[in-house]
Amino acid sequence: MARKLPATDVVIVGLGWTGALMAEELTAAGLNVVAIERGPWRDTSTDYPTTIDQDELRFGIRLDLFLRPAQETFTFRNNLNQSALPIRQFGSFLPGNGVGGAGVHWNGQTWRFAATDYKLRSYLTERYGAKFLPEDMTIEDWGVTYDELEPFFDRFEYISGVSGKAGNIKGEKDPAGNIFEDPRQRDYPLPPLDPSYAMTLFDAAAKGLGYHPFPRPGANASRAYTNPLGVTMGPCTYCGFCERFGCGNYSKGTPQTAVLPVLMRRANFEARTLCEVLHINKDAAGERATGVTYVDAHGEEFEQPADIVLVCAYGLHNVRLLLLSGIGEPYDPATGQGTVGRNYAYQSSSGARLFFEDKRFNPFIGSGVLGQSMDDFNGDNFDHAAHGFVGGAGISCASTHGRPIASSGTRAPGAGRWGMSWKSQVASTYQNTTGISGQGSVYSYRDCYLDLDPIYKDRFGRPLMRMTFDWHDNERKMTNFIAERCTEIAKAMNPKTVQTNRLSEHYSVVPYQSTHNTGGATMGDNPKTSVVNKYLQSWDLHNVFVVGASAFQHNAGYNPTGTVGALALWAADAIKNRYLKNPGPLVQA
Amino acid sequence: MGSSRAPRGIRRRDLLTSTAAAFFVFGAEAALGRTVKGGLPWAPDSVVPPTPVSAVGWYFFTALEGAAVEAICDRLIPPDDGNPGGKQAGCAVFIDRQLIGSYGAAERFYMRPPFATGTPQQGTQTQFSPAEQYRRGLAALDRYCRDGLGGKGFAELPAAEQDKLLAAMEKGEAQFTGVNPREFFELLLQNAMEGFFADPLYGGNRDMAGWKLIGFPGARYDYRDYIGQHNKPFPLPPVALQGRPEWIGR
Structure with missing residues (x-):
């Protein structure tokens, strides 16, 4: 029997980016907020200072900061005819754990999804006709517009300390930035990071x-910076321990560096760590949530x-x-009915690897954001009519x-994986190799979805979630097109050899690809x-807001965190300025 | 959840790290579940540096197993031109120390039944922890060598025969009893590379041999003076988490 705790205004499940951003907004508005986080407390000076942070084995390979599959994992199958089996060791994607969530160990790349993404079905239908889209493609409009989100993108970029160069300020285009981006109200808070050698070769080619390359934007501070909440960050030192690692230099925008120092001082906020929410509770009428039930690390249950x-x-x-929690109707791929679990999508990747003979790329000098990008073939920035596919990729x-363990598998063409055939080339390959990658969209399909697994359970005996997913022909065509563009640019950089990398035949959970899992709510x-309305409010229980990349109706050729941050701030604004005045559905179904 | 089997004297936070050579238990986390409010929590001595391993002796392997793993590491990463091979670089010691810790015991992995055979896309479905995979794999390898290759253990075979056998394992062509040779080979190759390139405090990469080979400067964290020096050799020697040997006084 759960012990019932005193009521609070707001309970937050998970204290990562979205939880921290919304807690900051709502505590500032005077609400009492409790955040429940199933992982441990984490901070820069205690958990990843520069005296221990540069430890590839501990953080990069053994994945010290990540969720342990022993605590929770997923089952996976490529299609409805297979039996799903548990992901026993995380590979393809790496969910976070602990205070800060995936915001601790992300690279920091911060993008805005394009204006066309939020109205994707109606936009593509209007431009190419309904028959241009595959019949089983289930993309939808998101109900929100880019113009509505713009102020919240801006705020997230200023809170997280994004370095970059605007390419479109209120319609004024600047080729030093991304000329394909939608209009923004002002430039990024910080100038771009200094470019690496490889980036300059790519830029020229x-x-x-x-094409129109530009320094890619992201939350690695290029200078010392004080954000709008008054928190100061230090300049990035290009240490090369970014993704999978915490930042020991206070340079990566994370909940720890950007929000928590302010939030934690608020008397109306508290965090409970190592406490896992088991379910959201509903009232007898099934119209409102009454709170959550969670279990602490001693195994004791509480109702908040x-x-x-x-x-x-x-x-x-x-x-x-x-x-x-039994909220919403689970999606059924056989009938297409139901919404929870619908439109799960992922990220596609393709590109080229370049092998030179006489270079010194010094690959250890880097940061999660450091890169030169081009959006010429992203989204609908190019005419798809002749290509027979939709979507695109940032290149x-x-x-x-x-990092050497991760780099040890990169081999010159013809080299073996071990023995002298491997060892004789590893030093030269390490210094002479760079890559061009296309981070591609994955649109949603009728048979790609999430539901509860019928067999496998977590440590509390609750069903694991089952993922059913594979690549579709549209994405295969798109990534082949992108791989060819990457190869052309690679050749223009004059390496000795170019390898073209294409999408795997079937999606696999084994090799790392991307922690950009989208959709389902x-x-x-x-x-x-849809599961939630344009304000991220549940259609079923009006006092439940479901915030994160789970809200994406498809995945675009951009890293998701910028859009996730904007949606969190947008939802917090709706709660403050609309919901509190008149609690109830903000959109009539 | 098991009860705590943590040795006395180990700080509970040590148990939270994946690389600690102690048996990690969920129960140890219980003491950390707490309410945090009123400011950022901070306590002295809360940083957990990893414990450097001893270089002497085997903790997990038998002498025979240790010799076989040293020989395997020396074929996967052979010595040449003054560059140490896997054996001299301590890769087998590294693997031995990893296998007595949380990694060897698969404490992070999802190990609940039922165990079934899946597709390659579904990833490993083994019911055996890395430590068990080594014990079983090395026994199968030893049997294979003694029964089929003239009564000798792997370590006693000529280098060319060792290479041939490793290549057969890699292709899944060696017939081992009760063990998938390809899976075992992949585990060996992954762990040997980890040992060659991980920080030396874990027992491998002795004298930073792996880092020197490729020119990785190690645990440095500030390259602001070098980001703009394009296409030039990086001038500083590697440094490990514990510093460089000559920094340590006698």
Whole structure:
């Protein structure tokens, strides 16, 4: 029997980026907020200072900061005809754990999804006709517009300390930035990071081919910076221990560096760590949530009553919590009915690897954001009519790290994986190799979804979530097209050899690809094809808001965190300025 | 959840790290579940540096197993031109120390039944922890060598025969009893590379041999003076988490 605690105004499930951002907004508005986090407390000076942070084995390989599959994992199958089996060791994607969530160990790349993304189905239908889209593609409009989100993108970029160069300020284009981006109200808070050697070669080659490269934006501070909350960050030192690592230099925008120092001083906020929410509780009428039930590290259960429940875990975990709590109708791929678990999508990758003979790339000098990108083939920035596919990819040449265990598998063409055939080339390959990668969209399909697994359970005996996903022909065509563009640019950089990298035949959970899992609790203006409305408010329980990449109706060729941050601030604004005045559905179904 | 089997004297936070050579238990986390409010929490001595391993002796392997793993590491990463091979670089010591810790015991992995055979896309479905995989794999390898290759253990075979056998394991062509040779080979290769390139405090990468080979400067964290020096050799020697040998006084 759960022990019932005193009620609070707001309970937040998960204290990562979205939870921290919303807690800051709502405590500033005077609400009492309790955040419940199943992982440990984490901070810069105690958990990843520069005396221990540069430890590839501990953080990069053994994944010290990540969720342990022993605590929670997923089952996976490529299609409906297979039996799903548990992901026993995380590979393809790495969910976070602990205070800060994935915001601790992300690279920092901060993008805005394009204006066309929020109205993707109607936009593509209007431009190319309904028949241009595959029949089983289930993309939707998101119910929100870019113009509505712009102020919140801006705020997230200024809170997290984004370095970059604007390419479009209120319609005024600047070729030093991304000329394809939608209008922004002002430039980024910080100038771009200094470029690496590989980036300068890519930049020259891309420009030579008529493309429009620019320094990619992200939350690695290029200078000392004080954000709008009054928190100061230090300049990035290009240490090369970014993704999978905490930042020991206070340079990466994270909940720890950007929000928590302010939030933790508020008397109306508290965090409970190592406490895992088991389910959201509903009232007898099934119209409102009454709070959450969680279990602490001693195994003791508590009920935390609250007026508002914010579901702010990693997107996948948001979906599972809804399914476990019986909120919304689970999606059924056979009938297409139901919404929870619908439109799960992922990220595609393709590109080229370049092998030179006489270079010194010094790959260990890098940062998670450091890279030169081009958006010429992203989204709908090019005419798809002749290509027979939709979607695209951001193309980048990046210098993120040269960590040796991870780099040991990169081999010159013809070299073996071990023995003298490997060893004789490893030093030269390490210094002479760079890559061009296309981070591509994945649109949603009728048979790609999330539901509860019928067999496998977690440590509490609750069903794991089952993921059913594979690549579709549209994405295969798109990534082949992108791989060819990357190869052309690579050749223009004059390496000795170029290898073209294409999408795997089937999606696999084994090799690391991207922790950009999207959908499952999607947003929209139709309750039959979305779980939450345009304010991230549940269609079923008006005092539940489900915030994160779970709301994406599809995934674009951009890293998701910028859009996730903007949606969190947008939802917090809706709660403050609309919901509190008149608690109830903010959109009539 | 098991009860705490943590040795006395180990700080509870040590148990939270994946690389600690102690048996990690969930129960140890219980003491940390707490309410945090009123400011950022901070306590002295809360940083957990990893404990450097001893270089002497085997903790997990038998002498025979240790010799076989040293020989395997020396074929995967052979010595040449003054560059140490896997054995001299301590890769087998590294693996031995990893196998007595949380990694060897698969404490992070999802190990609940039922165990079934899946597709390659579904990833490993083994019911055996890395420590068990080594014990079983090395026994199968030894049997294979003694029964089929003239009564000798792997370490006693000529280098060319060792290479041939490793290549057969890599392709899944060596017939081991009760063990998938390809899976075992992949584990060996992954762990040997980890040992060659991980920080020396874990027992491998002795004298930073792996880092010197490729020119990785190690645990440095500030390259602001060098980001603009394009296409030039980096001038500083590698440094490990514990510094450089000559920094340590006698």
